[in-house]
Amino acid sequence: QSALTQPASVSGSPGQSITISCTGTSSDVGGYNYVSWYQQHPGIAPKLMIYDVTDRPSGVSNRFSGSKSGNTASLTISGLQAEDEADYYCSSYTSSNTWVFGGGTKLTV
Amino acid sequence: EVQLLESGGGLVQPGGSLRLSCAASGFTFSSYAMSWVRQAPGKGLEWVSGIRGGGTTTYYADSVKGRFTISRDNSKNTLYLQMNSLRAEDTAVYFCAKDLYTNTWGWFDPWGQGTLVTVSS
Numbered sequence: 675q676s677a678l679t680q681p682a683s684v685s686g687s688p689g690q691s692i693t694i695s696c697t698g699t700s701s702d703v704g705g706y707n708y709v710s711w712y713q714q715h716p717g718i719a720p721k722l723m724i725y726d727v728t729d730r731p732s733g734v735s736n737r738f739s740g741s742k743s744g745n746t747a748s749l750t751i752s753g754l755q756a757e758d759e760a761d762y763y764c765s766s767y768t769s770s771n772t773w774v775f776g777g778g779t780k781l782t783v
Numbered sequence: 784e785v786q787l788l789e790s791g792g793g794l795v796q797p798g799g800s801l802r803l804s805c806a807a808s809g810f811t812f813s814s815y816a817m818s819w820v821r822q823a824p825g826k827g828l829e830w831v832s833g834i835r836g837g838g839t840t841t842y843y844a845d846s847v848k849g850r851f852t853i854s855r856d857n858s859k860n861t862l863y864l865q866m867n868s869l870r871a872e873d874t875a876v877y878f879c880a881k882d883l884y885t886n887t888w889g890w891f892d893p894w895g896q897g898t899l900v901t902v903s904s
Binding site for chain 2: 675677708710712714719720721722725726731763765767770771772773774775776777778
């Protein structure tokens with residue numbers, strides 16, 4: 675499976691909002707509402723931030739939200755904070771009963 | 784508290800084999816699907832393999848199918864990844880990850896700290 679397409683980098687100032695896109699195909703992102711987003715700080719294991727396109731695990735700030743339109747999913751972070759600076763990865767279930775990640779987006783705050 | 788501790792990584796020659804382990808604690812291990820995800824140095828995440836709680840249903844990425852085997856011992860609360868015919872492109876940190884909820888598949892949370900596998904002559 676080919677990796678999902680994400681922008682290599684995005685940036686924003688504290689307090690602003692940013693959106694990271696994640697583009698796939700009808701065999702993954704567009705075919706299922708099974709998109710998740712992970713945050714990874716340098717040298718640390720990834721952390722689940724969003725699952726099922728829009729749901730947040732317990733303990734994740736409501737500043738993080740997800741959406742999807744067609745073959746593209748999006749992660750929006752509002753009220754940017756310095757600690758949000760990290761790499762972000764999207765993931766989607768695929769028609770092959772497997773999971774595929776995006777290439778990752780480096781967020782600079 | 785959920786804890787996942789990977790072990791078994793190291794340096795191996797191309798064509799060689801390695802078995803990774805992931806010792807789990809803090810939850811009812813047999814009730815959760817588990818997965819292996821890897822990250823090559825300086826690169827992104829790649830899902831490798833997954834296994835349902837009962838251990839009889841397994842899934843693999845095309846890049847490792849036929850070379851890697853995932854398994855679990857629910858009596859020992861341990862997840863395994865047997866890696867054969869290793870290639871340079873298998874060099875990565877290998878993370879094990881628990882599913883977020885029972886009876887789900889693919890919401891990886893939390894993750895272990897990872898173990899480094901280096902394939903080189």
